[in-house]
Amino acid sequence: MRAESRPIPYRCPHIQASVVDLNAERIAAWNDPDLSKLPFYEPGLAALVDRARGRSLHFSTEVDAAIAAADMVSLSVNTPTKTKGVGAGQASDLRxxxxxxxxxxxxxQGHTIVVEKSTLPVRTAEVVQTILSAAQAADGKTFAVLSNPEFLAEGTAIADLEAPDRVLIGGVDPVAIEALVAIYGQWVPAERILRTNLWSSELSxxxxNAFLAQRISSINSIAALCEATGADVQEVARAIGTDSRLGSKFxxxxxxxxxxxxxxxxxxxxxxxGHYGLHEVAAYWQQxxxxxxxxxHLIARLVVNRLFGTVTGKRIAVLGFAFKADTNDTRETPAIRICRDLLEEGAQLAIFDPKVGVEQIAADLGVEALVGSEGEVVWQPAADPCAAVCGADAVLLLTEWQQFRxxxxxxxxxxxxxxxxxxxxxAVADAAAARAAGLRVWVVGEGEGR
Incomplete structure (x- = not known):
């Protein structure tokens, strides 16, 4: 079987997988002998690519040829939130x-199994099937559409790939479903491969993701209450996390x-x-x-308030810019809004992240110049934590990198x-050591002086 897909682990050496992209620069990075130049950072990824690249794993810009040669094609493209038109700010852009x-x-050519890998709104497979059916009727080609939503989390993607909690495969063609099951079945236990209909797989x-995000927002709301009442959010989280009905994650x-x-x-x-008229449900999730x-915004305001009500001209060291540890991904990272709020207040930021580059930080902040109109430093990259804190009034820890512990x-x-x-x-730093060194310390969900 030949397949166009994301990298398939070394457990399936009999499958030739071609990752294709129109972005030549990105493909060049995937093919670069220097594995440190891979397009994104993920623990274990370089070793996996090194083990399979050129053998069962190939990277190319020859999209059309790869599709023509493939028995199975995975659609793994970006689906950002729409910025204009119907559903702007909420609906996914499916272009x-x-x-x-x-x-x-x-x-x-011939019969092709088309697999949705991107996270998509329910019934997107209907759109894909309609487009494919038109070609099928005209050219005699045949297609089967499956939904196999991504189950990898950034920072733990390779570990998730090796031992997933579950793999969802949704479809109506049992032969196509079993073809994909056979691939995962090379290393995933049968009981962890769930077969569903197309719509259930897409919606699951x-x-x-919505449930996990809701848990994060819920515990952050309790963290604010803990600070106000003297409770400790880590103790509260540990207590409710041992409840078998809830679990400890997120x-x-x-x-x-x-x-x-x-x-x-x-x-x-x-x-x-909202589209289906469930406005109360929509309002719940919007919250x-x-x-x-x-x-x-609360974190940025707290920094301003603790620094005597103003951060104008004050240097603040920001440790961590990625949205979480063990990735260089900054999409929707909280550091963007927090740093922008502080810049708006006149702060001068020194930012260190072990994996996020200067160009990415500049693009995310939208601040082209490191120096302001009056010659003041607006923000600057730092080579390490020590360089970031030099002359700083505060350290703001935003990503839970292990080295920050x-x-x-x-x-x-x-x-x-x-x-x-x-x-x-x-809440990862050694707060006791920081206090012993003479710093005043605020920890999320704990407040000061615990």
């Missing part, structure tokens, strides 16, 4: 899914959820509920997004302008 389906319809991924208070999926999928869910944004606070505090603060929005 790339439609374009991909049309390209498959034009280039495929959307709903799972009960970590922080600077809200980010990444490419959660907000986009919730807004899409809001749109779908999850509202609370997410509120938490980001082991910072040398006596050394860092000595480089800061006193009185100085640590604002730990991830």
């Amino acid at each position: 790339w899914i439609e374009a991909s389906a049309r390209q498959v319809a034009a280039c495929a 991924k959307l709903t799972a 009960l970590k208070a922080g600077p809200v959820f980010g990444g490419s999926c959660f907000q986009k999928d919730i807004l899409n869910l809001v749109y779908l509920c 999850v997004v509202v609370l997410n944004t509120w938490q980001q 082991q910072l040398d606070w006596p050394t860092l505090a000595a480089e800061m302008r006193q009185p100085a603060w640590l604002f730990d929005a991830r």
